[in-house]
Amino acid sequence: MGLTNRNESEVFADLVTLTAQPGYVYAVAQICHRDTLVTYRNEYTADDLSDLYDPERLIRTEINTLLGLMMRQPLDLTLPEPSQIKAYVARSDELMAELHDAMSGSMFDTLIGNAASDADHENVWKGAMMREPIFYGSESAYSFQYRDFFLEKHSCDDDWLRQNKGFTSRQAQQVARAMCSSMDSRASKLYLGDKVAKQAADDLLAHFEFTAEQVSQKTGLDIGIVQAVFDALTFNGDNAAFQEFGDFNSVAATPLLPTGRGSVLLFMHYAIYEALYESPFFWMNADPLYRQQASDNRGGFVEQFAYRRLAAVFGADNVFTNVNLIKKDVVAEADVLVIFGDRMIIVQAKAKKLTLAARKGHDGQLKIDFAAAIQKASDQAWECATAILSGTCRLVDDKGREITPPQSIKEIYPFCVVSDHYPALAFQVSQYLKYQTTEIVQPPLVMDVFLLDVLTEMLDTQLRLLSYVRLRVKAVKSVMTSHELTALAYHLHQNLWLDPDLSMISLHDSIAGDLDVAMTVRREGVPGKRIPPGILTHMQGTLYERLIMQIERRADVGVLELGFELLSMNDRSCRNIHEGLAGITALAAKDGKRHDFTLVVDEGKTGITFHCNPNPDSSAINDLQLHSEKRKYVQRANVWFGVSLSPAGDIQFGMTYDAPWVRSAALDELTKGMKSPMRMESVIKTLERSLRVEKPGRNDPCLCGSGKKYKKCCLS
Template sequence: MNDVIQNEQELFDELEAICKSPGYLHAIAYFCFRDNTIRYKDGEMVVDDVIQQFSFERLVRTEISTLIGLACKEQLDITHPGPKCIQEYIDKTESILESLHKTMMPPLEEIFDKRKLGDPIFNPFRTGKALRESIFYGGEAAYSFQYRDLALIKYKNDSDWFQRNKGYSIEDAEKIVSSLLLLQNDKVSDLMPTQLKALSSEEWTMLPAFVFSDKELSEKSGVDIETTKSFLGSFVCPPEIDRNQFSALDDFNPMNAYPIIRVGESEFILFQNYGLLEALYETPFFWFNADDTYKVKARENRGLFTERFSEERLKIVFGEDRVFTNINIYKDKQTRVGEIDVLVVFANRAIVLQAKSKKLTIAARKGNDNSLQEDFKKAVQDAYNQAYQCAEYLNDESYRLVDCFGNELKIYRNFESIYPFCVVSDHYPALSFQARQFLTYQATKVIKNPFIMDVFLLDVMTEMLQSPLHFLSYVNRRVEYAERILSNHELTILSYHLKQNLWIDSDISMIQLGDDICADLDLAMLTRRNGAPGIETPEGILTKYKDTTYGQLIAEIDRLDDPATIDLGFMLLSLSGETIEKINDGINQLCELHKADGKHHDLTLGVDQGKTGLTIHFNGDKANVAGPRLKNHCEKRKYALKADTWFGLCLDPVSRKIKFGLELKFDWVQSDEMDQATKYLPKPQSFKNGGRVVFSTIRRNGKKIGRNDPCPCGSQKKYKKCCLI
C-alpha cells in the first residue's frame, strides 16, 4: 500500500475512533442542523438563504453519512457529554475530514505522468485516482423531493410486492416520508426558541430535533401505526448486515441503505431526510435482487420506468403527438437494425433518447480503473452507440420506422439537427465529469454532440423549460458548448442559462461555473415541488420578456412547429438583452407608424457580427404579394452583408402576430446582377446611442425615392405599388 493510501486509512481509522466516542451523536446532530437546514425569515425564502448551502465550511452529505456510518458500527451512547466535549468532537472531526479530502486528491506528479505528456491521447483525468474525489465530493444529482416523487412512479408496478413482503404500499411509503419531513421541520422550529431556551447552556443539543416516535409519525401521516412500524423497520439496518464491513472511505456504508436508527422500542433517529428519500428510491433494488421469484420482473419494471418517465416528461414540453416510444427501425421487411426508446420530433429537429438502468459499482467508487470504465460502458457508452446509430437511420428514408403495434411511423424525415440523449435511471456520481473523460462520440452536421443525463436532470429541464423552443434552444447550446463549460453539476449550467441565457463567445475557450449559481434553480424547485415560500421561476429569460412583443414572437414560433421558423426561434433566443430591447422598441415604433399612415414598413437588423440577420415586414397585404416582397428583400440583405443565413418575418401590424416566415441558408457567391440590385440598398436600421431604433426617410443618392422608382425593398415593383401603399 503506497504512502497516500496508508495516510488516508490512518485518517479514516482516527475518524472512526472519534465517531465511536460517548455522546458523539450530539456532534452529528449539530452538523446536520448547521449544514442541512435552510433558515429564512419574514415568511419568505430568498436566494441568499439558499446560498448558505454552498459554503465551503459546510460538510457535504457524503461526509455526514460517513460519520453516521462509523458512529453506528457499535452500540450507541446518546449521553450528553457536555458542550466543551461536543465542541472538541466538532473541531476534531472537521480537521480530520479536511485532511481526508486532501489525501483523496493525488499529487500532480501522479496524475500528470511526464512519460505520457507528449501522447495526444493521454488524459490524466481518466484514472480512478483522479475520479475518486469527484465521485465522493461531487454532491447531489437529485433533489430530495425528486427521490420521493420518482419512487412513487418507479415502483408503481411493484406496489403489490411491497405490500406482501414489507407490509406497506409504495403510496404508504410516500405519505410517511413526506410527513416525516414535516415532523422534523416542526421539531427544528420548536427546538430553537422554545426547548433550548428552557435549558441551561450546558444541556444544549440539537439531537431532539432528529428523534421521533412511530406514534408521532403515524399521527402526522394518517397511516396506521402497524403500517408505519413496518415502514420504519424496513429502513433500520438488519442485524444480519455486518456494519464492520464499512472499514474504508469507499466501502459500502450500510447506513446509506438503511438510514433510520432505532434507539428504543418505538423511538428512532433520522439525521438526514435526504438519505431516507434516496434509500426509498435505491434500496428496493437490492430487496428485489434477493427475491429469486421476483427479480426478473423487477428488472423489467425498472427498465420500463426510465423509458416511460422520459416519455411522460417530454410530452409535457412537446405534447402527445410529437413524442413516440419503442420505435423499431427496419432495413427491409424482415431485418430490424435498431430501436429508439423515445423519439421526439419537432419541426426539423429530433431527439433520440436511449434509456439505461445501470449503477456505479463499489469497485468503481474505490477508483478501480477497469471497473470505472466497464460501468461507464454499460451505463452510458452502449446507450450512446445505440442512439447514434438510430440517428443515422432516422435521416435515411430507406429505413422504415415501425411502432410497437406494427404501424409504420409517417413523420418528417429531413432533419436539420438530431440530438442523442442518454438517460440513466439512478444517481450516477460525477456523471458529467465521467462522460467528459470516458465517452467516445462523434458528431456530424446533423447529428449533434450527445447529452448525457439522469432522470433527475430531465425532470428539472422539463419542469423549467416547458416550451419546445426554449427546451431545444438550451439543448442545442448545451451540446454545442460540451467541451467549453466546466461545472460540477448539470443543474448549475441550467440555472445559469435561466438567469443569463447560456452563450459563450467564439473567442472564449472555456468557462467555469461555481456551484452557488445553482441557488436560483434550487429555490425555484423547492417552491414548485416542496411548497417552500419562494419564487417559482428564476428572474431571467423566462420572465423578463414574457409579456413583450419579443415574448409573443417566441410563443408563436412554438405553436407554429414550422421548420421555416424554428431556426429563427433559436436565433432570437440567443440574442443579448440589449438586442431584444431594440427589437421590441423597433416593432413598437413600426406599429405606431402603420397606425399613422397605414403603409408598409420594415425593420432590418444584422446579428452575430453580420453572420446572420433579420428582416421584419409590417403590412396587411395578402400572402401572394407580401411573400415575394419579403423573399426578395431578404435575398438582397443577405447578399449585401455576405451573411451565412438570413431570416424574414411578416407580421400583422395590428395584432403583431406572425403571418409567415422564411429562412435563407446558402453560401454567399458573388453576382454582378446582385451587385447591381443591392447598389442603392439602404443600410439596416441603426441604434441611437445604443438605445432606440432610428427610422429615417429612405433615400437614394440623396434624393427622395420617386413614386415610379423601383422599390428599395427589392420586390421589383414600382415604389408606388409596393412599400408606398
C-alpha cells in the same frame, strides 16, 4: 489548512477513533443542524441557500461517513459535557478538511506527474483519479424528486412490497414524508424562538428522534405498517464492512438508526428519500423469482418517465415510445422518439446502477459500468440516427403506428437517460464518453431522470427546451461543471450562448441557487419565486416575448430557426427587437403603410428583416423575399431571416435563407448603391421621430376628428 502530508488511511483511522467516542451522536446532531437546515423568513430566496455552498460545511456524503463510522459499534447515547460536544464537532471539521486535502493532493500529484511524463490525455483520468469527484460531487437529485419519483418507480412493485415487506410504495412514502415534516416543524419552532444557541444537546438530538407510534398518529396508518417501514429502513449490524472510503456504508441504505429505547434517529430528509428510491433494487434483486420482473419494471420506469416529461413539452402526438427501425428486420430501436418540425430527439434509457467497486475508484469496473450504461446508450442513439438518415427504414412504434419522419431533417439530438444517481456524471462523461457527430447528428446529452425532470419543468415549451439543448451541445467541450444543473441554471440566468473565441468556462455550484429555489417553491409549496430571474423573466410583456410565444406554438420550419436565433440573443438585442417592433407596428397602425427594420447579429454572419404589413397581399411575400435576399447579399451573411407581422404583432409568414455567401453578378447589379442596415440605435430614434405627434396650430383641424378648428375644440 494546507495540503496534508498524511494519506487517506491515516485520516480514516483518526475518524474511526473520533466517532467511537461516548456520545459522539450529539455532535452529529449539531453538525446536521448547522449544515443541512435552511432557514428563511417570509420568502425563500437564493440568499437563504448561500451557506449550503460554503466550502467549510460538511456535505451529505461526509455526514454519512461520520454516521457510518459511528455505527461500527453500538450507538452510545451517553450525554457528554457541552465543551466535549463542541470539541467533537471541531475535530470532525478538521479531519474532514484533511481528508479532502489528502484525496485532492493525491489526485493533483498524479495529474502533475502525468503532465511531466507527457502521458496520453485519454489515460490520465484513471479510476482512482475519479474518487475525489465521486465523493465530493454535487447531489444528482433534489430530495423531493427522490420522494416523488419513488412512487413512479416502484408502484408497479407494490404486490411484491406488500407480500415481502408489509407495505406499499405509497405507505412508505407517507411514513417518510411524515418524519421529514416533523423534523421541519421541530426546527421551525426552535429557530422562530431564536433558541438555537441555548438548546440543550439532548433536546437537539430529540429533533431527529421518532417512534412508530408518533408516525402512526401523524399519518393515520396502522402502526404495524409504520413498523414494517421502520424495519425495512432501520440499520442493524455493526457496519464492519465499512473499512475505507468507498466501501459499502449500510447507513446509506438503512438511514434509521436504532436508539435501543424504542425509537429511531433520522438526521436528513435526503437520507430516507434516497434510501426509498434506491434500496428496493437490493431487496428485489435478492429474490431470484422476482429479479427479472424487477429489472423489467425499472427499465420501463425510465422509458415511461422520459415519455411523460417530453410529451408534456412537445405534445403526445409528437412523442413516440419503443420505435423500431425496420428494413427487412429491426436494425435499431429508439426508446423514445420526439419529432418537432425538422428536429428530432432520440432517447435511449438505461437503469444500470454504478457498482460499489466503481464508486471506490476501481478503474476497470468504473469503465465497465460506464460502458454498460452511458456508452451503450450513446452508441444505440447513433445507430438509430444513422438508420433514420439512411432513408431506407420504416419507423413503427409500440402501438403499431407508422411514423413519418420530416422530409428534411435539420438536427438530431441524442439523449442518454439513466434512472439512478451516477456520482460526478458530468465529469465522467467529459472524460470517458466516445461519440460520433455529423452536421445533423449532434453530440449526446447525458442526464439522469432528475435532470430531465428539471429541464422539462423550467423550459416547458418546445422552442425553449430545444434552444437550450442546441446551445448546450454546442458548448459541450467548453463548459466545465460538476453537474448539468449548474449549466442549466447559468442558461436560465443569462443564456448559455458563448463567444466562439472562449475556450473554457468553469461554473461554480452556487450559480444554481435561483434554480434550486424555483424547484423547491414549485414542488414543496414554500413562498418564493417560481421562475428564476433571467431569460424567462426579463422580457415579460414585450413584443419580443410575444414573437417567441407565437413561434413556440408552431412547428413551421420557416420560423423555427428564427426562434432559436432569438433565444440565443443577449439582453440588448432582445430590447432592440422589442423597440423596433413597437415602432413599426405603431407606424403601420397609424398610416396604414408597410414599415420595416433590419437587425444584424453574430458579427454580421446573421440578420433579420422585419416587415409590418397592414394589408398583406400576394406581393408581400415576394417583397420580403427580395428584401431579405438583398440584405443577406449586401451583408455577406450566411443566414438571413425574413418575418412579416401585422400591426397587432401577429406573425403572418416567415422565411429562412441558410447558405454560404457567394458572389453573384445579378445581385451585384440589383444591390448597387444599397447601404448596410442602420444601427439599431438610429433605427429606434428614427421610429420615435416618425411617431411623435406635432401639436396643431390654432386654426388647424382638431386631432380629435370633430371637424372643428383646434382653438374651438380641444385647445380650450
